[in-house]
Amino acid sequence: MSRPLEPTTSAFPDWLTGPLIGIVVAAGYFVGAWLGVTQTISPEGKAIIWPPNAVALAALLLLPRHRWPWVIPAVLLAEIAADLPAFPLWSAVAFGLINLFEVFLAATLIRWLSGPRFDFDSLSRGACFLLFGPLLAATLAAFLGAGVYLALGKEASAYFAYWQMWWFGDALGLLILTPLLVVAVRQFDELRTRWNRARAAEAIAVAALVITLGFLVHSVGSGTRISQPLSQILLLPPVFWAAARFGVPGAASAVALAATVSIGFMVHWDSLPPGLAPETAILALQEFLAVAAIVGVGLGLMLGDLRASREGLRAAHDELERKNRELEERVAERTQALRDANQRLEAIASTDALTGIANRWHFLEVAQREVHRRHEADSGSGLALLMLDLDHFKQVNDTYGHPAGDHVLHTLALTIRDNIRPLDLCGRFGGEEFLILLPEADGETTRAVAERLREAVAATRFEYQGQQLEVTVSVGLAVWDGQEDVDELIQRADTALYRAKHRGRNRVEGDIPETSPGDPKASA
Numbered sequence: 001m002s003r004p005l006e007p008t009t010s011a012f013p014d015w016l017t018g019p020l021i022g023i024v025v026a027a028g029y030f031v032g033a034w035l036g037v038t039q040t041i042s043p044e045g046k047a048i049i050w051p052p053n054a055v056a057l058a059a060l061l062l063l064p065r066h067r068w069p070w071v072i073p074a075v076l077l078a079e080i081a082a083d084l085p086a087f088p089l090w091s092a093v094a095f096g097l098i099n100l101f102e103v104f105l106a107a108t109l110i111r112w113l114s115g116p117r118f119d120f121d122s123l124s125r126g127a128c129f130l131l132f133g134p135l136l137a138a139t140l141a142a143f144l145g146a147g148v149y150l151a152l153g154k155e156a157s158a159y160f161a162y163w164q165m166w167w168f169g170d171a172l173g174l175l176i177l178t179p180l181l182v183v184a185v186r187q188f189d190e191l192r193t194r195w196n197r198a199r200a201a202e203a204i205a206v207a208a209l210v211i212t213l214g215f216l217v218h219s220v221g222s223g224t225r226i227s228q229p230l231s232q233i234l235l236l237p238p239v240f241w242a243a244a245r246f247g248v249p250g251a252a253s254a255v256a257l258a259a260t261v262s263i264g265f266m267v268h269w270d271s272l273p274p275g276l277a278p279e280t281a282i283l284a285l286q287e288f289l290a291v292a293a294i295v296g297v298g299l300g301l302m303l304g305d306l307r308a309s310r311e312g313l314r315a316a317h318d319e320l321e322r323k324n325r326e327l328e329e330r331v332a333e334r335t336q337a338l339r340d341a342n343q344r345l346e347a348i349a350s351t352d353a354l355t356g357i358a359n360r361w362h363f364l365e366v367a368q369r370e371v372h373r374r375h376e377a378d379s380g381s382g383l384a385l386l387m388l389d390l391d392h393f394k395q396v397n398d399t400y401g402h403p404a405g406d407h408v409l410h411t412l413a414l415t416i417r418d419n420i421r422p423l424d425l426c427g428r429f430g431g432e433e434f435l436i437l438l439p440e441a442d443g444e445t446t447r448a449v450a451e452r453l454r455e456a457v458a459a460t461r462f463e464y465q466g467q468q469l470e471v472t473v474s475v476g477l478a479v480w481d482g483q484e485d486v487d488e489l490i491q492r493a494d495t496a497l498y499r500a501k502h503r504g505r506n507r508v509e510g511d512i513p514e515t516s517p518g519d520p521k522a523s524a
């Protein structure tokens with residue numbers, strides 16, 4: 001049975017829902033009243049627990065407000081039907097109205113404070129139920145109920161005894177049964193999905209323990225068999241077990257079972273502890289069951305709250321971690337993008353746009369670093385510089401146009417790059433002048449490289465828009481003397497280049513020292 005009292009969008013016609021609610025509530029109320037009158041009446045005629053109000057209150061807590069009116073005739077008719085054998089009609093109607101007052105007052109206040117969809121799902125809602133149901137509404141109703149008993153001819157001196165009987169019976173019924181009925185409807189789906197064999201076995205074990213302990217508590221020490229009775233407190237551990245493992249449904253079920261066993265023993269087997277007046281024993285049982293219900297259900301609610309806040313914390317923690325990961329990924333992406341952009345910027349800042357080789361500033365920076373490194377290390381490793389200049393380049397521009405000249409410069413850069421080692425550096429010094437830095441090169445190697453470049457340029461076909469362009473270069477070389485700085489080195493290469501131009505172009509000039517840094521002869 002799933003949520004029988006809930007309004008649904010099922011195929012069920014709406015006009016039938018109200019009457020059906022009335023029938024279900026009336027049947028539940030009548031069964032509760034019948035159980036209260038026939039099964040929980042002590043030998044002295046007192047109902048230990050009054051279950052029907054729990055049915056009516058559960059219905060009001062579960063139903064939408066516009067269905068509430070159906071509860072009124074249901075409760076009145078069921079009350080009259082249950083009472084008529086023992087009470088006159090007017091008093092049955094009065095009892096019904098008082099019970100209606102009790103449950104409507106409790107439901108109105110509970111829902112007013114805890115919201116329209118009531119459930120036993122938090123400690124605060126449980127406290128709200130306890131305050132307005134068993135404590136307030138049942139107490140007030142008991143004053144009216146005791147008045148009816150007086151009107152029925154009971155002695156005025158017994159007023160408070162009836163008041164107490166009414167309150168305890170009603171409060172106990174509400175405390176034990178309302179949570180059970182409400183969670184059975186509200187949490188049915190959740191209970192069903194979490195149900196498995198292990199949980200079923202554990203539930204049976206708890207139930208068996210409750211029954212066994214209930215049997216022991218009410219049989220050992222009763223009558224004259226054993227003089228020392230066992231305390232009812234023994235029934236609390238299985239209630240706590242049920243609360244801890246099964247939450248509010250478990251706690252409410254365990255208390256209901258304990259109540260059934262205890263009341264059964266007291267009413268049907270007359271198992272009163274020796275020397276205890278029946279009224280005192282019943283009061284003690286009622287008090288114990290009330291405490292067990294409050295503590296058991298309260299524990300279930302508290303653990304539920306704890307679990308919910310732990311899950312909330314875990315969810316928040318997971319969310320935080322996810323956000324952190326996202327942030328880290330984004331930072332890593334941005335860092336990489338920044339690094340790429342920096343690299344691009346560095347490349348742009350150090351590259352000559354026309355030829356794609358190092359520009360003047362980058363070349364000078366590297367050359368200075370190389371010279372500085374050799375100074376610092378006092379290293380004699382070789383270093384040489386070539387200065388290359390196109391011959392009669394002005395004619396190229398003048399004859400074929402500036403774009404043709406640009407094309408020649410670009411092709412020349414490629415030709416140079418193809419004819420030097422990866423560790424050599426080629427840069428554009430300005431205009432049609434190029435510099436080449438040759439680390440670890442001695443004089444002979446430097447001249448060989450210069451000659452190779454000169455020949456390679458002379459042999460290269462410079463083609464522009466179908467026209468062949470004859471291009472040669474003059475080269476000035478300078479081998480680092482181990483002392484001079486970069487400017488001085490460039491100056492010497494420039495002087496050699498000037499000489500090459502002067503001596504007819506398309507040639508290499510430059511003094512090669514007998515020994516240069518890096519030569520074995522130099523260190524000898």
Ligand SMILES: Nc1nc2c(ncn2[C@@H]2O[C@H](COP(=O)(O)OP(=O)(O)OP(=O)(O)O)[C@@H](O)[C@H]2O)c(=O)[nH]1
Pocket residue numbers: 354389390391392393394395397401402403404405406409430431432501505
């Ligand atoms: N197309 C082009 N021409 C350039 C560039 N930079 C410099 N030039 C030209 O290079 C030419 C250099 O001419 P000059 O200094 O007279 O030298 P030259 O004609 O090569 O004669 P020598 O060097 O004495 O053989 C000038 O016409 C400049 O305009 C450039 O980036 N692109």
